[in-house]
Amino acid sequence: MDLYLGIDYGTSGARGVVIDEQGKIQTEVRYSGQKLEAPHWKSTLWSLLAEIPEPLRREIRAIAINGTSSTVLLCDGAGEPVAAPLLYNDGRGAVVLEQLKKVAPPNHTVLSATSSLAKLLWMSQQSFFSEARYFLHQADWLAFLLHGKLGISDYHNALKLGYDVEALEYPEWLEKLEIPIQLPTVLAPGTPIREIRPDIASQFGLQKDCLVCAGTTDSIAAFIASGAESPGEAVTSLGSTLVLKLLSHTRIEDARYGIYSHRFGDLWLTGGAxxxxxxxxxxxxxxxxxASLSQEIDPATASNLDYYPLLKAGDRFPINDPNLPPRLTPRxxxxxxxxxxxxxxxxxxxxRGYELLQNLGANQVTRVYTAxxxxxxxxxxxxxxxxxxxPVVASENTEAAYGTALLAKAKASNHKNAKKFT
Ligand code: ADP
Structure with missing residues (x-):
């Protein structure tokens, strides 16, 4: 049996999902500690591997890892972090934004205090920077622990570092920052990088030729898990906030609404929040x-209450107005x-959000998965x-780890679906 392991380092913990060639889940493992702090990333990875039943571990053909987008770190030539990683929501990059604005194109996605590039620029001005050789994303570093090669990333993680995902190269303007660090070589997500380190293979009873693949980000992994894969298919996430993602033939960027696109194989994954x-x-x-009140509502009858439900003033998508007041009356x-x-x-x-994406040139929505x-x-x-x-349907699966296992499978299984997801 050929199995594929996807590992998710999300905002609320770490999980692993092992699937077979048909995409059926063989086992799920999770880190159940309180909070997944950076000093525990490495030991958590070993715990997750150890928790997978041994007979299944022996059958794993490929592994991929997703991390939270824009969680980044610097490490030395041996791969040891030289300082604590900067987590996805760390806003210390705010102090370098003016400097960044002078080189990056207007409205570029890197022009945010939490972007990977703002974080790198901030780190380059700290004393520990002199010890650093490589700049990596969380997923890159975790995969390095498995395959042992430093300086490799994927174009989902690298988007907010400024990598040009259309031309597949770092843009010239990035060089103007003159940051003396090795930026990662960027591969298509899921690309097999190399075989797992022999010592790790023997420690965990994995196959010697088990492949470690380039990773992705947690939200793209969740998108892949949904089952959406054709242009026009979308995933709406009804979590604390409302997040829309739509697969499209065309790339859509509009900073006014916080809209940007990830490369997704031959397609673009566009969206807004x-x-x-x-x-x-x-x-x-x-x-x-x-749950109980919803059951009493007749969905076929429209409510004539016209709200704009917000916790505090301001929205960006689909209405770009930092002062937009919450509208919750009459109650x-x-x-x-x-x-x-x-x-x-x-x-x-x-x-209205999907309409806006379509008006900006994205494909007509044909089906909406929900997570x-x-x-x-x-x-x-x-x-x-x-x-x-x-049609509005439930996502086939909502676990990012599952999506990442699909990614490993798509690229590693005889390379037959090599272009499918990325
Ligand atoms: P997060 O974005 O924080 O990960 P989740 O995906 O866990 O959020 O979703 C939590 C949200 O789902 C809560 O804000 C809650 O109000 C909402 N929720 C939970 N149950 C229902 C329900 N039956 N109908 C609508 N919303 C719900």
Missing amino acids: SNTGGAVLREFFNNAEL PAAPREFLHGLLESMARIEA GGGATNSTWNAIRQRHLKV
Whole structure:
């Protein structure tokens, strides 16, 4: 049996999923500690491997790892971190933004305090930088622990480092920053890098020729897990916020709305994120109330309440207005009617989001997969389908680790689907 292992280092822990050639899950393992701090990344990786039953470990043909986007670190020539990694939401790069604006093209995706490039530039001005040889993303470094080759990344992780994912090279303007560090060589996500280190293979009973592949980011891994794979297919994540992703033949970039595209094989994965979403629902209802009240709502009848549910003023997508006020009135006395208005309004915002992507040139939406805490709400799904006018279905799987296992399988299994996901 040929098996494939996907490992996810997300914002809330680490998981591993082993799948077979048919994509069926053979086992799932997870790190169950409180918080996954950087000093524990390495030991967690070994624990995850050790938790996979030995007979399955022997059959693993390829491994890929996803990390959180823009979680980055510097390491020395031996791969040892020279300072604590900067996590995805670390905003210390804010102080270098002015400097970055002088070289990066206007509105470029690197022009954010939390981008990988802003973090690298900030780190280059710290005293520990003199010890550093390589700049890596979290997923790159974890994969290095398995294959032993430093300085390799993938073009999903490297997007916010400024890598030109269309031309497949670092842009000239990046050189103007003159940061004396080895930037990673960038491969297509899932590309086999090399065989696993022999000492690791024998320690864990893995095959000597088990391949370690280039990784991806946690949100793209979750997209791959959904089952969406054709142009026009989209995934809406109904978590704390509302996140839209749409596969398209065309690349869409519009910084005004925070819209950018990842390369996805021959396609582009475009999308945007709104501040509306489950966090607003949680302000008014607990999960049990959401479930029971939703059942009392008739999704075929439209609520005439027109809200823009936000926790605080401001949204970027699909309305770009930093001062956009939350609109949550009039509030009916019946909680069911209020919830109906909220779900209806968020469905309207979602539809407007896809319309905006289409107006900017993305493919017509044909089907919307759904992930996140709100995905189980069938009433909401029916309301959304009424607005979106296309089938709304549950994601086949929502685990990033599963998507990353599919990525390893697509590229490593006889290279037969080599172009499928990236
Ligand atoms: P996060 O983005 O924080 O990972 P999750 O994907 O775990 O979020 O989703 C949590 C959100 O899902 C909460 O904000 C909650 O309000 C919402 N939620 C939970 N159950 C339901 C439900 N039945 N209907 C709609 N929303 C729900």
